[in-house]
Amino acid sequence: MSHIELFLETMQSTLRDVIPIAAVLVGFQLFVLRQRIAHVWRVLRGFIYVLLGLALFLMGLEEAIFPLGEVMAAQLTNPAFLYGELYQEGITVLEAVSWQDYTWVYVFAFAIGLATTLAEPSLIAVGMKAQQVSGGAISAWGLRLAVSFGVAAGVALGCFRIVTGTDLWLYIVVAYVVVILQTLRAPKMIIPLAYDSGGVTTSTVTVPLLAALGLGLAATIPGRSPLIDGFGLIAFASVFPIMSVMGYAQISRWLEKRRHAEKGGEDAF
Template structure:
């Protein structure tokens, strides 16, 4: 187990390395200075790596094997209601404990001064993902084409965005982007591919992918509807303000309170697994001691991750934003956005895993390495455009609506085998490391530029990082398909 932990720790440090290199390049070459408290930031980044390693190892020991085993047992039972209930429960439990969603919800509550309630936001997103997991299971079983669901769904997204207040749009799209992360992607992908592989007449590439895409899309709708209610029909005076943490509290007491919060966050996932294992299937866990240790690692890893964010990644993002604004060169800000987007995406483990699964399922049509490059390029473009929007002060409505209108058009034109995968790839690009850094960058820029509203302009970068990979992957498939047609028919 120690060897596995060290392997995960090295893997986590490798994923952090591109961010560190980009930050060091800008600090030493562009700014020619170091942060005022480099030791605290370094310790914070190392704690993030330890948290990620513990979290991932805990998932491998407990939640992943138990979740896959449950999915296989339900598939063998052939019970549609049980499969849909299981899909809902797994989707809800995984998202309510998602570290990146917790971080975004806390930031939103603080910036909106309590108008957007962090726990309510998380519950809305988790309920949305749970419902869409049940719908996605039904889609795979009944063989519904994914492209009609995505076209219809994003038309609804665009309509809701048109009426939603500016304060909620960026946050809603970011909330959709962070639902698919280190907890949800492997579970959701395994459920979809497992079902598509076990049902006669289903294709893993066209039917197995798509659950991640649905998990990204539906929260965008529900959070914007929540924002319409909050900003148009609720009384601001009746909404409680965020209570400041008393400075007199000892750090140990605060750490215990944070740990208690982590227990509350991870508890739903544990309860779902135990209820379905013992009460529904009425079978004992295969290796209970290993599962218990795994759950403990998940808990400690989640705690260390959040602690490391506060010490390392959030200060780095805010510091870089402030320095770039003070430098006064917008081109430098855009260059930083592009490089950080490309570097972090290329090292994203969920993207590597999905790319390998897609290459295997596509049987020669796709290359995993090519997919990673195209997706990383899309993320880099998306974050760069998102940063440009913050600098220019343009309304996020027009950018988001134009982006997804292009996505809808490409969905109708792209080869059907790529549609579900393209949307899934848009969901896996926002990693546990990228989300906090990009969120901090957006908030830092909006805080540093005169005339910007942090709640309206600070959020939205994650959304851009999710939209543009969908566009680049679909364009890639259209070009490849067209090129293959020309080669086969020169006339």
């Protein structure tokens, strides 16, 4: 299929998906609010931009992002890369595979989780709004770093789960128990933002790469099933930012209390 045919097919499916949303918005504007649509031509132009942007984005996912994630997973789990000379000498190594052999997989997962989250447009927008609403009490950059490190740690642990083949529910249950305990102790101001941060990370940039990475790992690691083991990385990317943001707030509060205590001690002298 040529790029033009792929674009037209993607545009057709995108139009089919977007029309119901547009129909709801226009219907409420005309029949519920009973008001005319202001700047009709501007709205139509924006609608066309949305269609073109979504179609090109979906093409990019199909042509670049998904293949890139799968290729990286295949290369990082290739026995020739993992075992080097042993593999070239024909020594059987697949029977002795252990989780320590996939160190570079975890490093790559951490790095890609950190980089994609820092570049996530929705997280940038939330960070700016949080800093604006809080009057600077919440740093946009600090929030982005906390969320990004949470996603990175979660994705690395998710790849460890795929490599070892352990059950997903064990990790998720433990993670949410930690989240509940943190919720009881974290500053009230940060709790809603922390929970929202878990949602904004799973958006346009992060999800496609994580899905491709998880499926690629499960397809190339011996004994793993893409259907059973390939999914779940996005769940890790959702829950771990909640933990990291609340942890960031708790550490910040502890450091602030410590500074006040040291300052009070100095004033006493």
